[in-house]
């Protein structure tokens with residue numbers, strides 16, 4: 001018998017309710033997918049209109065082989081060199097390309113506990129490294145930077161998801177810079193999927209000074225492009241040219257390349273979405289507090305919190321039966337029992353329905 005391949009656990013149970021055969025997409029309007037961290041808002045109207053205008057041609061045409069135009073726009077918009085940018089079909093594909101190049105079986109890799117589950121999977125099941133869990137304090141979920149630096153010196157690579165998922169906490173750029181510069185022999189992989197919800201914290205520009213730094217930039221969540229699959233890495237030009245050898249042609253489709261360019265060129269639209277997201281997050285947090293949830297203060301488009309009495313598994317199941325999906329976060333740390341949950345910010349009416357369903361179930 002062949003063993004089932006191991007995979008990281010993700011949110012996304014909501015797709016089961018819509019139907020993974022994709023034959024009943026009208027169900028999407030009835031299902032609340034707060035178990036994944038996709039944007040609650042639509043992509044920029046510029047993205048929609050340029051894709052709609054050229055749709056048949058975009059679908060049938062081979063894209064620029066290595067996304068040269070998109071790379072230029074990323075470089076221009078983010079103030080970095082195009083030669084430091086490696087594109088991929090979402091950062092997931094880039095992680096699976098890069099990790100086997102960075103670590104060998106048995107190498108020690110530090111990952112925050114809790115953090116995005118794919119990294120533990122990559123270290124343990126893909127490259128056969130030794131996972132070193134850096135336990136974040138349960139009170140604040142903020143790392144102590146001095147002990148991070150001390151631990152970082154004893155490992156081959158450190159992975160920091162910043163802001164972190166599931167916690168919604170950010171490590172300030174100055175602290176991150178100090179850690180990266182204090183440990184020049186250690187590789188730092190910084191995943192900035194949610195960084196644009198916080199002003200001025202990205203470390204992309206620091207790549208020009210620090211050879212030990214790799215920044216992972218998903219365009220899925222903040223830009224609302226999850227379905228298009230676009231992401232990039234920012235790292236030393238040497239590393240990028242080495243990895244380009246391993247990167248397949250047309251790794252980002254034409255819809256993705258055009259959608260990403262239009263999104264990057266519409267900063268004003270996304271700035272307005274951040275303001276609204278903060279407002280909606282405040283409403284979600286107040287509603288959760290009234291239901292007895294203890295939220296961890298978040299800087300992102302999701303809220304992590306605990307039900308002190310436990311019962312999250314039952315709550316998640318009860319909500320799913322009502323087409324409302326939230327994430328049971330208890331499998332993200334061996335220290336968790338049945339008390340931690342993570343909920344994505346959604347539009348106002350969806351949050352009202354979600355909180356109403358939670359109230360019924362917790363009563």
Ligand SMILES: Cc1ncc(COP(=O)(O)O)c(C=O)c1O
Nearest residue numbers: 090091092116165193218220231
């Ligand atoms: C922290 C984090 N990193 C990376 C990813 C992967 O994103 P993508 O492959 O869509 O770029 C996700 C997706 O949920 C994420 O939450």
